[in-house]
Amino acid sequence: MTRTGAQYGRQLVNRDYEEEIEQIRRYEDFTTIDWIQDSIVERNRRIRNAKAAKVAYRGPSGEITPTWVWAQLWRFLRAGEPWLVISLVGIFIGMNAALISIITEWLSDIKMGYCMDGWWLNSQFCCLEVESDGEFCPSWHLWSTATLVRWLIYVIFAAIFSFVAAHLVRSMAKYAAGSGISEIKCILTGFIMQGFLGYATFFIKSLTLPLVIASGLSVGKEGPSVHVACCIGAIVASWFQRFSRSQGKMREIITAASAAGVAVAFGSPIGGVLFSIEEMSQMFRIKTMWRSFVCALVATFTLSVMNPFRTGKLVLFQVTYNRDWHFFEIIFFIILGIFGGLYGAFVVKFNMQVAAFRRKHLANHGVAEAVILATLTAAIGYFNRFMRIDMTEMMSILFRECEGGGDHDNLCQMAVQWPMANSLLLATFIRMGLVVISYGAKVPAGIFVPSMAVGATFGRMVGIMVKAMYRAYPHSGIFSICDPNVPCITPGTYAFLGAAAALSGVMRITVTVVVIMFELTGALTYILPTMIVILVTKAVGDFLGTRGIADEAIRFNGYPILENEDHGFNVSVSEVMKKDLDILFASGMIVSDIEELLASTNVKGFPIVTSESSQTLVGYMGRTELRYVLDKAQNVGDISPSTPCAFTRGASDQEDFVLSDMTSGSALGVEEDVATELIETSATIDVLKLWPWVNQTPLTVSPQLPLEIVTQLFKRMGPRVILVEEHGSLKGLVTVKDVLRFNAVEQPVGDLHWNTGELEAILDVMWNWAVGIADTSINWYRRLIRR
Secondary structure (H helix, E strand, O other): OOOOHHHHHHHHHHHHHHHHHHHHHOOOOOOEOOHHHHHHHHHHHHHHHHHHHHOOOOOOOOOOOHHHHHHHHHHHHHHHHHHHHHHHHHHHHHHHHHHHHHHHHHHHHHOOEEEOOOOOOOHHHHOOOOOOOHHHOOOEEEOOOOHHHHHHHHHHHHHHHHHHHHHHHHHHOHHHOEOOHHHHHHHHOOEOOOOOOOHHHHHHHHHHHHHHHHHOOOOEOHHHHHHHHHHHHHHHHHOOHHHHOOHHHHHHHHHHHHHHHHHHHHOOHHHHHHHHHHHHOOOOOHHHHHHHHHHHHHHHHHHHHHOOOOOOOOOOOOOOOOOOOOHHHHHHHHHHHHHHHHHHHHHHHHHHHHHHHHHHHOOOOHHHHHHHHHHHHHHHHOOOHHHHOOHHHHHHHHHOOOOOOOOHHHOOOHHHHHHHHHHHHHHHHHHHHHHHHHOOOOOEOEOHHHHHHHHHHHHHHHHHHHHHHHHHOOOOHHHHHOOOOOOOOOHHHHHHHHHHHHHHHHHOOOHHHHHHHHHHHOOHHHHHHHHHHHHHHHHHHHHHOOOOHHHHHHHHHOOOOOOOOOOOOOOEHHHOOEOOOOOEEOOOEEHHHHHHHHHHOOOOEEEEEOOOOOOEEEEEEEHHHHHHHHHHHHHHOOOOOOOEEEOOOOHHHHHHOOOOOOOOOOHHHOOHHHHHHHHHHOEOOOOEEOHHHOEOOOOEEOOOOEHHHHHHHHHHHOOOOEEEEEOOEEEEEEOHHHHHHHHHHOOOOOOOOOOHHHHHHHHHHHHHHHHHHHHHHHHHHHHHHHO
16 A cells, blocks of 8 residues: 555645744733643644555555655654754853853953954953963953043943944844743743744844943843843754644743753753753753753763863853861851842842832933943943952852962952952942842843852852951860861852852752752762752742742743742632623624634634523634635635634534544644645535644643642643533633732732841841851850850
8 A cells, every 4th residue: 555646735735734824923922822622733743644654555465665764763763852952052052151251251361451463362361371460461451551541441441332232232133132031931831932032132142242241230141041041942953844843842842942051050960950950940850851951961961072261161250169167167158058048038028129129210212221221330330350350250269269269359368358358249239239130121131140159259258257256266165176287168169169059049949959059069968958958049049039030030020930839729710700602692793703803813722612592612713713714715725704603613624624533623633634624624625624723632620629729730731722611602712811910919829928028037037047056156256265
């Protein structure tokens, strides 16, 4: 048996039909994907492919033919296609990350001076073979010897970089602004944002990200790096029809790309995979985890091969610790954890207020805002040694041990330890304020590294204070357990743990931070302190009712995504559902009625009932399918505005079309022969048959069903709409937006939301508590000393 020309022609027509439907859907911006319908489409593609593979490729006697050999080769290639796509995505992400890192370093250094051996070299490469540091490198030439002139040039460069970046974003790619993590979380759940992962966004964000970081704005590149990585994933996947035609498969690639983005940002492939599980995806399959792991591994390997810093490190602040910690330090680790929780609550709350102010007053002044912020940051930060340099470089200095080259700019000298601590404290609070007002500006802006920088300066300050106490009383109290031949306190570890606490506090992620920090240090001994700090940070954040800043941004922007706490208690779906519906009748409607309904509404689908009086539910038909059938019928069929429309099958239809093997009556799920015949025969002068495109088994619930169960149906099954019916009679329908709207109006019991005064009072109490702990600790040490 061989495939006939008619069968092949039907398959081509059916494929063209599906592509036309997909093209129509691609213009439905700011809508949600119906994952049930997408699963049906993908299922029937697999059925058609399986049937095509079973067509007799062997000869009449079963002998092997060239056609059979080609079919087996094609099956092998299709099996390896996902891994090819994943590998390509990882390679491109690694290359892009390396280029961004190299350009960022050069732009950051050009504000201070230039290399006389080659203008294209940053200070590190310019002085690569010179043992002396920075200012004493003969090849590195400062712009001026006068402090005021250097300050002025520094500020001018910052303003120019921020202006160019903001202007490019405003004029060429508006979606390149911000972090992008909040939007990607929504996209992975099925929200459609046209152009957010497109070519323009990718190129503009890759180009402007180094400019923004070099301008000195208190924003980071790690969040935008995830967005850029997802752009690469979407672009590469779109080159392959298997992924471009399936929303589910496309989002598997985007999830894997997000893991690779974090992996190259922190040099942490396992941390990247955990980030995609903990933060990005609500439903995560084992297959997606493996693909995320491979993509992160390939991206990290590519970055390692390119070696952008010529040090063998994947990120500048990668560090190794050789000494262990002591149990008496746990009390100071707890203080760092409390700080992380307080920092997260403070930044999340007040950044949302700044975002509201920005939306109301600065919506049309994005460029001016970015330039003013960059100028202000540069003007203030230049005179603080820990704010003048790039944040990643600053963390690499603060994380180091004092021995072995860690004494940068007298950081470890006892004679200047208190001025150094004051400078660190000042940098902490100034940076904190700048993060609040800078994150969300109309430029590529992340919050990972700025938060880590805040935690690092605070942690290093605490470490200096603890080390000063040890030096003052080395043989008293708990310090007596320290070996006098080995440094007892390592301030760099406090900076490291403070950075972890601040990152966890603002993003509200836990396991991911622990793994990232472990991969940054490679020290198993510091996993327990990191876990203690993160646990305390989470406890403080839970007590204050703090959500992650990405989740708050989603709520602020009104994106349709359901979180774990988005449900009401003791509320039935009948209190949330829409009751005033635009519906279709199974019979009695003509083409002009449907055209009028489409023109007067913008809903994405219509429930179908038997008649206006009975309201018995027949099915559901999407707006896309309805529009498609009408347009096709007018082109290939003999219909008029008065042609009757049929949404149910008659007796002759039952004989002509058999769809018993389909899970849905929608034509998007029918076989190739049926689809072709429907296009040719559904439109006649007597009747326009619309029933093949009707979903005869839509997802329905009872009006008495609790809202939390309906919420779980949306999260786990992903329907665009759930119909509410009672004893077969349509009562209403509910969407994700209806649930979110209800939750916004009716706050669920037990959900903690603090107004500004309450939050400030709680932060004051918690801060006084932290200070009290420190005072108690000092008094305790003094009593031990007296003994």
